[in-house]
Amino acid sequence: MITETVELAGHILDSLTLPKVLDMVISREADYRIVEMEVGRTNLDPSRVLLELTTGDSETMNKLIAELHIQGANLVGDADAEVVACETAGVLPAGFYATTNLPTRVRIGGTWIEVSYPEMDCALVVDETGARAVPMHAVRPGDPVVVGQRGVTVEPPRRARDRSAFEFMNSDASSEKPKGLIVARVADRVRAAHRATPPGKVLAVCGPAVIHTGAGPDLARLVAAGWIDVLFAGNGFATHDIESNMLGTSLGVSMAGEASGEEGHSNHLVAINEVRRHGSIAAAVKRGALTGGVMFECCTHHVPFVLGGSVRDDGPLPDVITDVVAAADAMRSHLPGVGVALMLASTLHAIATGNLLAASVETFCIDINQAVVTKLADRGSHQALGIVTDVGLFLRELADNLCRD
Amino acid sequence: MCPPDNFGVVYEINPWMHTEVGPDPDLARAQFDNLVATLTASGAEVEMLPSETGLPDMVFTANAGVVSGGTFVPARFRHPQRQGETPLDTAWFRSNGYDVRELPAGGCQEGAGDALPIFSPGIRPVLVCGYRFRSDISTHGAISSLLGVPTRSVELADDRFYHLDLCFCPLNGRRAMVASAGFDRYGMAVIESLVPEPLILDTEEALSFCANSVVVGDVVVMPACPPRVGRILESWGFSVVVVDVGEFLKAGGGCRCLTLALDVDLSDTCDSQAT
Numbered sequence: 001m002i003t004e005t006v007e008l009a010g011h012i013l014d015s016l017t018l019p020k021v022l023d024m025v026i027s028r029e030a031d032y033r034i035v036e037m038e039v040g041r042t043n044l045d046p047s048r049v050l051l052e053l054t055t056g057d058s059e060t061m062n063k064l065i066a067e068l069h070i071q072g073a074n075l076v077g078d079a080d081a082e083v084v085a086c087e088t089a090g091v092l093p094a095g096f097y098a099t100t101n102l103p104t105r106v107r108i109g110g111t112w113i114e115v116s117y118p119e120m121d122c123a124l125v126v127d128e129t130g131a132r133a134v135p136m137h138a139v140r141p142g143d144p145v146v147v148g149q150r151g152v153t154v155e156p157p158r159r160a161r162d163r164s165a166f167e168f169m170n171s172d173a174s175s176e177k178p179k180g181l182i183v184a185r186v187a188d189r190v191r192a193a194h195r196a197t198p199p200g201k202v203l204a205v206c207g208p209a210v211i212h213t214g215a216g217p218d219l220a221r222l223v224a225a226g227w228i229d230v231l232f233a234g235n236g237f238a239t240h241d242i243e244s245n246m247l248g249t250s251l252g253v254s255m256a257g258e259a260s261g262e263e264g265h266s267n268h269l270v271a272i273n274e275v276r277r278h279g280s281i282a283a284a285v286k287r288g289a290l291t292g293g294v295m296f297e298c299c300t301h302h303v304p305f306v307l308g309g310s311v312r313d314d315g316p317l318p319d320v321i322t323d324v325v326a327a328a329d330a331m332r333s334h335l336p337g338v339g340v341a342l343m344l345a346s347t348l349h350a351i352a353t354g355n356l357l358a359a360s361v362e363t364f365c366i367d368i369n370q371a372v373v374t375k376l377a378d379r380g381s382h383q384a385l386g387i388v389t390d391v392g393l394f395l396r397e398l399a400d401n402l403c404r405d
Numbered sequence: 406m407c408p409p410d411n412f413g414v415v416y417e418i419n420p421w422m423h424t425e426v427g428p429d430p431d432l433a434r435a436q437f438d439n440l441v442a443t444l445t446a447s448g449a450e451v452e453m454l455p456s457e458t459g460l461p462d463m464v465f466t467a468n469a470g471v472v473s474g475g476t477f478v479p480a481r482f483r484h485p486q487r488q489g490e491t492p493l494d495t496a497w498f499r500s501n502g503y504d505v506r507e508l509p510a511g512g513c514q515e516g517a518g519d520a521l522p523i524f525s526p527g528i529r530p531v532l533v534c535g536y537r538f539r540s541d542i543s544t545h546g547a548i549s550s551l552l553g554v555p556t557r558s559v560e561l562a563d564d565r566f567y568h569l570d571l572c573f574c575p576l577n578g579r580r581a582m583v584a585s586a587g588f589d590r591y592g593m594a595v596i597e598s599l600v601p602e603p604l605i606l607d608t609e610e611a612l613s614f615c616a617n618s619v620v621v622g623d624v625v626v627m628p629a630c631p632p633r634v635g636r637i638l639e640s641w642g643f644s645v646v647v648v649d650v651g652e653f654l655k656a657g658g659g660c661r662c663l664t665l666a667l668d669v670d671l672s673d674t675c676d677s678q679a680t
Contacts, residue, residue, distance in 0.1 A: 011555060015595055017542070072542035
């Protein structure tokens with residue numbers, strides 16, 4: 001909700017300007033409240049009215065203000081956001097406004113500007129290209145940064161609007177729901193994202209358990225069929241996916257149910273070493289060293305992926321971005337246009353992605369452990385809907401459902 | 406009035422202007438002289454404001470400002486092409502003894518072209534002020550206080566009638582020509598509350614510029630007169646005189662635009678009929 005106060009003065013009663021303005025407010029489906037009204041005593045005295053206008057979004061308010069300006073109604077007061085230019089690269093000015101991931105608007109020069117991609121824990125930079133959330137490390141000297149709370153509005157989370165997505169789950173995370181129904185609804189949301197105009201991208205954030213639970217082939221099917229548009233993971237997920245396809249084991253344990261082979265504990269290192277020999281996963285695919293699996297399908301179908309590193313990674317794979325700031329920036333660059341995010345048995349990468357996602361992205365967190373979902377919500381990703389189940393079963397049903405199409 | 410020595414269509418700031426359809430200077434001069442003669446013969450006295458090179462629209466003196474008694478409120482033109490007229494208009498009024506009162510900065514107001522008074526015997530005069538295309542409603546409060554007259558603001562709805570004097574012509578205290586296409590329903594309601602017997606023009610009639618007429622007593626000097634309009638005006642006791650100002654219509658102005666009435670007094674005590 002956006003609220004503005006305008007003043008209308010003059011012979012506004014005899015000229016029917018006031019009824020006309022009120023009609024215009026109503027026809028824009030906005031609301032008004034008469035805050036103050038002084039009626040002239042003689043027909044020479046001007047009348048004056050102070051109107052408080054409320055609209056659902058900034059675009060409607062800007063249009064309404066422009067229309068009412070022609071009728072002589074002027075904005076009262078200066079509620080523009082205050083901006084201060086950054087002095088030092090990577091250092092925000094004192095009193096900087098810290099963002100949430102909720103829809104955010106900034107008022108500059110009497111006009112409300114939508115923040116293009118709200119991300120939590122960033123600063124707001126406002127320039128001629130618009131308003132955007134910028135992480136601390138990315139501000140440059142001279143960037144106009146919003147300071148203080150004035151002239152910034154945040155739209156509270158509205159579950160009602162997203163009933164289509166969430167009506168089947170009332171609690172945030174539950175193990176008490178029929179899984180088949182839930183999987184079908186998630187599949188519907190994925191289809192809906194792809195059908196939207198413009199089409200929304202589907203993001204998969206994957207933990208190694210996807211491979212350990214045997215769901216690698218199901219996720220690979222989803223990638224090959226075009227249902228996944230971008231993939232985030234760490235060294236572990238990619239390594240075990242590659243290991244299981246090169247050597248038939250995941251962390252040394254046979255995927256086919258046979259007993260652990262000799263030296264199985266080093267299989268993942270063999271797989272990493274093989275990819276490092278080729279220089280990248282894509283090169284290993286190209287030269288026939290890797291012939292199946294999720295990463296293979298990503299390379300084959302040109303699905304972009306970001307592998308973010310961590311301190312305990314073995315190897316790591318050459319594709320892993322070991323500078324965490326660079327990894328987060330790489331993830332950020334893929335987020336515009338994402339409509340649905342599937343957090344698949346991943347704790348670290350799910351929370352990292354949750355930090356970057358706008359609250360408007362439908363986020364499904366599939367984990368056997370309810371704590372992961374709670375953790376996401378506690379860190380501000382309130383939009384995340386938890387599905388407490390085995391990720392292997394979930395992905396099999398999801399792939400069966402979507403790949404039927 | 407201002408002679409058409411420098412008149413021409415050299416820019417396009419209204420839907421009627423097309424620079425490729427320029428007026429004939431000699432014909433324009435002859436039409437102007439004929440209009441002056443007609444107004445004089447009808448009983449008006451005409452004062453001349455010298456024209457200036459580079460200001461082709463200065464002939465349209467209706468837009469110079471708003472006059473009331475000895476007070477002149479100069480226009481604030483919307484377009485830079487006409488803004489050069491204001492210092493010359495102001496100087497003329499000042500040298501003729503007028504008290505010049507400026508509008509506050511910020512809004513536009515294009516003189517009597519967007520401000521037409523209604524005088525009814527025994528009732529305080531009311532100034533009907535048009536806004537949207539050339540004038541801003543924000544100036545109406547200042548006009549009211551500078552001239553001590555109640556104003557009624559009416560929004561203009563059709564840019565072919567970009568000034569009020571193209572769709573509204575008060576005839577006397579009860580009657581006026583009104584082109585309903587020029588107003589929205591709020592503006593029409595305001596006009597109807599002020600004019601008990603409107604002569605409602607249909608769009609075709611209004612596009613003949615017949616509302617852009619000068620009323621001198623009982624004589625209505627018109628750029629064109631559709632037959633139905635002429636019959637009604639005559640039945641109301643007016644004499645209709647049609648003057649060809651075709652060269653000026655190419656710039657979007659008719660008889661009314663070419664004149665600025667000086668015998669207007671909007672103060673409360675005056676109940677005289679001005680043109």
